[in-house]
Amino acid sequence: MYSFPVQNISTKQALRRALADxxxxxxxxxxxxxxxxxxxxxxxxxxxxxxxAEGCVVASIFLNPVQFDNAGDLASYPSTPEADLKLCETCGVDIAFTPDPASMYEGDRSISLEETNLSTALCGATRPGHFAGVCLVVNKLFNLVQPTDAIFGKKDYQQLAILRRMVRDLDIPITLHGAEIVREADGLARSSRNVRLTPEHRAAAPAIRQNLLAAKQAYETGTNADDVRRDLTAALEAIPGVRVDYAELVDAETLHELRTPASPALLAVAAWFGDVRLIDNIELQRA
Incomplete structure (x- = not known):
């Protein structure tokens, strides 16, 4: 267990000074x-x-308004600043960067950053502007921190793929690392939004993972892509209280819809429980 004193920094200027040495x-x-x-x-x-031991870990804690396409989702996003800093301390973070929106964005900002291929499907199809906001804020943070490495979770698989493309296409000298999904004991992918689920929805939500595992087995034992997609959608729609946003089988590299067998592939789903939108995915291999 680590226990580092975390340096909490809220301005760009102070962050640059802290990282200078x-x-x-x-x-x-x-x-x-x-x-x-x-x-x-x-x-x-x-x-x-x-x-x-000799390196530096920087975590940013910033609720980025530019990537929210739904004002209600932004307003209801949970905030736990004291607990966040405590967790950073126990995990060995050296610097926590905690800016506010006014210090991150100029009032008359006029530059956008948009990816036009990987972002057209999955979450990008139903969340207009979301990934443009992600690319903008991550690029700004990369410029401020200038890290050698950055780590992103694979739960947001499309986000990671888009950021890899951004780093490649803009020649940003950073190595990106994808980290495996962390789950609750019942299989539900960990998410800050889970706390907003009703007890009934929380009890039903682990079925997302169960159906992904069943679809994975079907695909890897020879079921064709269209049938896997159809059966997964039907199984998800049978979950009590769910409204399926999408259930897709895609090429893991391009994120385009998969029609013929390929490896690696990806099953990705998004589903609403009331006003809470959950995402999950599972990587596939087929001989």
Whole structure:
């Protein structure tokens, strides 16, 4: 167990000063939107191991308004700043960057950053502007922190793929690492939004994972892509209280719809329980 004194910094200028003497070693960055849970803790601990004793771990805690396409979702997003800093401390974070929106964005900002291929499907199809907001804020954070490495969770698989493309296409000198999904004991993917589920919805939500596992087995034992997609959608729609946003079988590299067998592939789902939207995915291999 780590227990580092966390330096809490809220301005860009102070962040640059704090990092000025750390450029000789590895700087590992974990961006978050706060309301940290065990999934985030896993990312932070991996960052600490990657940085080593001589490196520096930076976590940002910033609820980015630019990536929300739903004002209600932004307003209801949980905030636990004191607990977040405590978790950072126990996970070995050196610097927590906690800016507010006014310090991150100019009032007359006029530059956008948009990916036009990987972002057209899955979450991008139903959340207009979301990934443009993600790319903008992550690019800004990369410019501020200038890390050698950054870690993102695979639960947001499409986000990770888009950010890999951004780093590649813009020649950003950062190595991105994808971390495995952290789950509750019943299989539900950890999410800051889980606390907003009603007891009934929380009891039903683990069926997402169960149906993904069944679809994975079907695909990897020869069921064709269209049947896997159809059966998964039907199974998800049978979950009490659910409204399916999408259930897709895609190429894991391009994120485009899969019609013929390929490896690696990805099953990805998004589903609403009331006003809470949950996402999950599972990687597939087929001989």
């Amino acid at each position: 750390k450029r000789s070693g590895r700087i590992v960055f974990v961006p978050t939107m706060g309301a940290l849970h065990e999934g985030h803790a896993s990312l932070l601990r991996q960052a600490r191991e990657l940085a080593g």
